[in-house]
Amino acid sequence: MVDALAAAQVLSEIGYLLRQDPKEVFRAKAFSMAAWSLALERPDLEALHRDGKMTTLEGVGAGIGKVLAELVETGQSRYLARLREEMKQPAREDESRIDFNDYQGDIHSHTEWSDGRATMLEMAEGARALGYRYLGITDHSPRIKVVNGLDAERLVAQSREMAQVQSQVDGLTLLQGIEVDILEDGALDLPDAVLEILDVVIASPHVKLRQEPAAMTERMLRAAAHPHVDVIGHPTGRRPGSREGASYDFEAVFKEAARNGVALEIDCDPARMDLIPQDRILNFRPLDQLTDALD
Numbered sequence: 001m002v003d004a005l006a007a008a009q010v011l012s013e014i015g016y017l018l019r020q021d022p023k024e025v026f027r028a029k030a031f032s033m034a035a036w037s038l039a040l041e042r043p044d045l046e047a048l049h050r051d052g053k054m055t056t057l058e059g060v061g062a063g064i065g066k067v068l069a070e071l072v073e074t075g076q077s078r079y080l081a082r083l084r085e086e087m088k089q090p091a092r093e094d095e096s097r098i099d100f101n102d103y104q105g106d107i108h109s110h111t112e113w114s115d116g117r118a119t120m121l122e123m124a125e126g127a128r129a130l131g132y133r134y135l136g137i138t139d140h141s142p143r144i145k146v147v148n149g150l151d152a153e154r155l156v157a158q159s160r161e162m163a164q165v166q167s168q169v170d171g172l173t174l175l176q177g178i179e180v181d182i183l184e185d186g187a188l189d190l191p192d193a194v195l196e197i198l199d200v201v202i203a204s205p206h207v208k209l210r211q212e213p214a215a216m217t218e219r220m221l222r223a224a225a226h227p228h229v230d231v232i233g234h235p236t237g238r239r240p241g242s243r244e245g246a247s248y249d250f251e252a253v254f255k256e257a258a259r260n261g262v263a264l265e266i267d268c269d270p271a272r273m274d275l276i277p278q279d280r281i282l283n284f285r286p287l288d289q290l291t292d293a294l295d
């Protein structure tokens, strides 16, 4: 007996573990995508298995279909067990699901205004359906040309649409924000006067991630000290298997962020895993210890 959400968690963990191996990036993506579609569609896996129709599910080929069939029959996945062993990952003792009841909203989201695939209204309705109380709309800033980033003028137009959308959704507060690019010298890609009036400012490094560490540290320190920044987005910019991400004095930058009440985004998308767990590569101390160490 296994329901779609529990199966999605298994596929997602397989995707996560496979991503540690650069040769398995494609297979990892396939597992992650299948996990997504199971979590969203919640199909009846028992019925599909009984009818031999597992591979009619979106993104489920023979390999993933076998894992799902085994889950339906035994509630276990030997493939996952083997990967955990190979990657020296302990089996999680607490297999219980994340409780989404206390989860009240997201502050980082993209819409068709830049590189998102849904309209603001669709995003707002989706957020309502998840029971969210707030949703931050944080599209890209103008420097990111390929994704049609927003300048001051388009932000004004966007705020008009937001007022309209807000009147169509009950019980959800829309916040207007931006994912502003951190330029090479640590300045931000929009003037202070614009950032000041937005509800949420996420500052993210997107280009020149391979800057030499001392310069990158200066760049990130400047962003973390900016008076209008609320969050540093995907702090390293890494994409396991395809892009290494920035390297800098993490402890100094995270201390500066803590000092200024700036949050660090934890991006759990398996394609990013940014920040990565403490015991890998980034050897920094947990934030509560950092805060304790501050004077």
Ligand SMILES: [Zn+2]
Pocket: 179, 204, 206, 233, 234
């Ligand atoms: Zn970004």
